[in-house]
Amino acid sequence: MTKPEHDYRDGDVIYLENDSGGQAYEVVKGKVEISRAGDKGKSILAVVRPGEAFGGRNSTANGLRASTARAVGRTLIKAISEPASAAAAVFEVPAQAVEKNVLPKKGFFRWLLGKEDGGAHPGRIEIMVAALAGEVREVAGDQTDHLVAALGNRKRVRVRRLNKVPAMDLGDRTSPTAAIPREKLLSAAVIARQWLAQSGADLLIWGEVPEPGMTLYLRFIPAETEGEDKPGLFGLAATLILPANFGPELAEILLAVSLAAVVTQNEKKLVGLNEQRAESLAAIMPIIKHLPPGLTTRERSAVKMCFGNVLAGEAARRNSLDLYQMAAQTYRAALEGISHNASPFDWAIAHKHLGSVLQALGERTNDKETLNAAAAAFGEALKVLTKGDNPGEWATTQNRLGLTFYKLDLIAGDTERIKLALTAFQSALQVFTRSETPQLWAEALNNFAQAAQVLGEQLRNPEVLEKAANACRSALEVRKKEKQPLLWAATQNNLGSALFLLGKLKKDLIPLRESAEAFGKAYDFYKAYGAEKMAATAKKNLSHVERLLEKHSPNERPDESEKMD
Template sequence: MSTEELTFNDGDAIFGEMEPSDCAFEVIKGEVELTVAGKKGRVDVAVVKPGARLSEGEALERSSRGAAAKAMGEVTLRVISRTELLKTAKKTNFGPDRTEKAPEKAPEKAMVPVAEPALLIDGQAEQLPLDDEEPAKPKKQKASFFQRLLGGRFKGEKMVVYIAPLITTHLNEPDQIDATAEAHHLMCSLVRQAGLKVKLYAKQVPFDAAEAAIFQATDVESWGRGILKKNSADLMIWGEIPPPATTVYLRFISAVPCEDDRPGTFNTSQALALPLGFGPEFTDLLVAVIFAATMPGTDGKALTRLNLIAKIIDKALPFVRALPPDLTSVERAHIRICFGNALATAGWLHKSSDLDHTAAQIYQEALSELTREEEPASWAMAQKHLGSVLQVLAERSEGADVLEASIDAFNAALKVLTRLDFPLEWASAQNRLGQSLYRLDRRTEDVEMTKHSLSAFQSALQVYSKTNKPDIWADVMNNFAQAAQVLGEQLRNTEVLEKAADACRQALSVRTKGKSPHGWAATQNNLGAALFLLAKQLLMEKKAAEEPLCQAADAFRKALDVYTGLNAENLARITGRNLSRVEGALDKLHGKPAPKLRWENEPAKP
C-alpha cells in the first residue's frame, strides 16, 4: 500500500475539473471541497471528510476528473497509485454479475412484454426498458454522484449508447433502404448485452455525403458530444450505407474524448463494416468495439468496462479470426482494424502482453487485406496502430527487432498521414516514431538516430501545444528532453543539455505532483539527469557547475520522495543512485574528504 502523502494549505487547489488522472487520493486529515462548473459559476457538490476516497474510477481509466477539489483548512491526502487500485478492483466484483441463478418465475405472474423502443427527439432523454430489467419491481436506487466521485464500493453502471439514423444519401435511390429499420435492428442486437443501455436518437447526423468522413470528423464529433453531454450518455453510434447497399459502416463518438495518445484510440474516421441485417455472430465483435470506443464518464462505468472488455473480446476472437468468406477484403480489414483497437485498449487497461501480441497479429491480418492505393487512410491508420502496439511490446522486452518493426510501421503510416490532412494522427505518429528511435538509440548508441528522434518530437510539437493538448504536449516535451540529454552527452554540448533541462521545466508546468505523481517524478528525474550531465560538461570546460549540481540534487530528491511513497522500489533505487552521484560530485567540488570506512575509525590493535 502506498505511503506517499501530500499536504495542502487552506484554499490550495488539489486538482481541477476535467484534469487527466493516473492516481486516486484518500483523505487522511482535514476536509476537501468538491465543485463542478455550472451556468453561473462553480457549484459546491460535496465536502469530503477523512476516510473517504477521491477519483478511484477516474484513475483506473486515466480519464478526466469529474470535479475540482480544493483544501478546506490544512489537508493531508494519501496517494493511491493505479496499480494499487487495479489490485483492489480484481478482488471486488464491480461489474454486473451475469452468472447468478435467475429467480424462479411465480406461476401467477404474467410475463411483462418489453415496450417498443421510443425515439428521442432533439436530445429528449427517455429511458427504454431492457430485457434484463424487471419492470414489475421497484428500481434500485442508483449510485449517487458522491458515491461515483468518491469511489465508493458499488456495482458498475451501464454505459448509455445512442444510435443515430443511418445515412443513405450516398445511394442513387436512398428510399430503397429502410434506415430506421436498420438502426432498430442494430439496437435490438445490443439490448440484451451486459453493461449497456441502448437508445435510438431521431435527429440526423450533420454529414455531407459528398465529402469524405475524415474531413468532417471535427464537426461531427462536436455535434455528437453536445447531444451526449446534454443527455448524460456515453457513446453515439452513427454511420452510412454506401452503394451497393449491402454493408453499413458504423462510426463512434465518445462523450468524453480520449486525451492521451494510447494504443487503440478510436476516431470518427474509423468505421466498423457490418453486413446489413447482420446476424448474432457479429454481436460480440460489435460490443467489444463499443467498449473500446467509449471513454466512460463515471467511476461505475469505468469499472464496468474494465470488468467486461476482456471477456467479450475473448468471445469474439474466434469469429474475427475466421470471418465469413462473403465479406469483401476491405470489409474484413475494417473489422480487424476496429477489433485490433479493442484488443489494444484491453491490453492497455490490463497491462497484458498477450492481448497486445494478439492486437499486433490482427492489425497485420488487416494490412494483408488492404493496399495503400485502394484505401490509403485506412491502410495508414492500421500501420500507425500496429506501430503503437509493437512499441508497447518493445518496452516490455529487450528485442531490438520489435522496435525496428515499430519504426517501419510509423514510417509507412507517415507516407500517407500528412500534417495538412491528418494533423493529430500525423503528430501522434511523429511522437511515437521519436520514442522508438530514441529507445533503439539507447541500445545501439547511434548519434544519427538520436537526431532523427529529436526531429520527430519537434514535428509533433508543431501540432500539439500547451493550449490545445496540454497533457500530450507535456509528454512530448518530456520525450524531447530525454533524447536531448542523450545527444548532449554524446556530443558534449552544453547548449543541447540546457535545452533538455528547459524542456523538463516546461513539461513540469503541466505535469503536477497532485494530478500525476508518477509523471511528475519521472520528469523531475529527467531534469536531474540533464542538469547533472550539464554540470559534468561545465566542469570539463573549467566552468562553474555548483548551481546545476544543486538543482540536480533537488530534482532527484523530489522524484525519490514520490517513488518511495508509491513503493516504486526499482525507480526509487535508480533515483537514489543518481542522487548519491550528484551529492558525491558536490562534496568533491566543496573539497570534502570521502567518508571514512567503518574500519578506519577503529583503534589500531597493539
C-alpha cells in the first residue's frame, strides 16, 4: 500500500522538538531542515534532500522528538516504515546523544561533513562547498547544489557538499561588495579550518546569494595557512563573483581558481595539484579571452582579478616571465571595472597584486621602468591600506615596496632609494612578529639586513652594519637549517657579508672570523645541495675573508680593497 504524501510550504513545521512520536519520513521534493534548540539559539544539524529520510525511533528520547523538522521551500514528504527508513539512512542526531550531552555517533558526523566514502585520499585534493547563505533559503540551497555539480569530481580532485549551514557573521554591510571586517574574516577562517580538519579536506568554498538571488559571491579558505607573501596569494577577502546557474565555461574558471587557492605542504598532494593547476590554466586561457556574454562589469572584474591570481601563482612556480606579464595585463584589466570610491579595499588589493608581479618582472629583467611602475602600484595600494585597519596587507605591501626600492638602488646606485627601502622594511616590522608571523618577520629582517649593508657601506657607518648583522642573527632564529635549508643558507651568506663589511671597516678580526664561519656554512650547504652557482659565490666570498685574515697581524690592517660579490 502506498504511503500518503504530505505537502508543506516554506517554514512549515513537520514536527517539533519534544513532540511525541517516532514516525520516519522520506523527502520526495524540496528540503527539510533538522534543528535543535540550544543555549545560543537554534542549531541547524542537517538539511535533508529528496531520497533521504529523517525521523524514526532512533531519533527519540523516551518517545519524544530530539529535534525539530521544518520545510525549506515547497516540500513534499511521505511517511515510511521503520525498516525502509533504516535502509534509507535517517539523518538525525540520535536521541542518546541529546540525553547524555555527548557528541553524536561518528557516522552522523561523517555525513554532516561530507565523508560518505571513508575520508580523504592521501594524494587527492579535497574541496568542500559550504551551504551558501541567502535570504531565500531554497535559492541558496539550489545554487549550492549547482556549485557542487559544476565543479564535479575530477582527476585527483574530489568535491563534496558540506551538509551544514555556516553561521559566519559578516558584520553590518550596506552591500555584498562592501569589505568584510578583518576580525569577521579571521573568525570565519577559524570556523572553516575546524570543519576542514574534521573532514580532512584542503579547501572550503563559502559565500552568499543575496537577494534577488541572481549573483553568487564566493570566497576561499584553505586548510593550511601560507607563511609567505607569494605572488597571486588568495587572501581571505578574495571574492569570485559569478551569475546564478553559471555555465560550463565559468565552471572551469571556478575550478582553476579553487585549485590556485589551495595551500598544502603535502608532497603527494602537491605533485597532483600542480599538474591539475597547469591543465586547468590551459583550459581556461581561451575562455578568459571570450568571457560569456551577460556578465556584469563587477562580475567581469572579479573573474579577471581571480584569474590574475591564478596566473601570478603559476608564474612564480614556473619562474615564467610570460605568465608574469599576462598577470600584470590581467590585473590592469580588472582594475578598469573596480571603483576606488565604491570598493576601495578591492581597488587597493588589485594594485598590491599588480605591484607584486611588476616587481617580479623588474627583478628578473633589471628593468628600471618596470620597477618604478611596481613602486607606484604599491604606493596606490598604501593610500587605502592602513596599519590599523589592514595590518597584514599593509605590512606585506611595505615589505614589497622596500624590495622594489632596494633593487632600484642596486641598478642606479641611488642612496635615497636605499633609505626608502629601509623605512619600508622597518614599517613592515611594526606588524610582523616572531610569535604570530615568524616567516614574514624573518623575511623582513633579512631584507632589512641586505639594505642596511648597502647603506652602511655607502656611508662607512659601522653602527648600520652592526644592525644588519643583528637582523640576520634574528632571522636565523626562525630560519633553521633542518626546516628551511635554502633560506637558512641565504641568510648565512647575508650575515657573512654584513660581518665582512663591518670587520673591514673597523679593522676588527672578530667579525671577520665570524664572517668566514657564516660563509663556510653557506658554502658547505650549497655544495652538498648541488647548487653550483651559489656555492661558487659563497666560496669566492669566503676566499676574500680568508685573504684578509691571512694578511692580518697585530701590526697590519685588513686590506680594504677586498670586496664581496
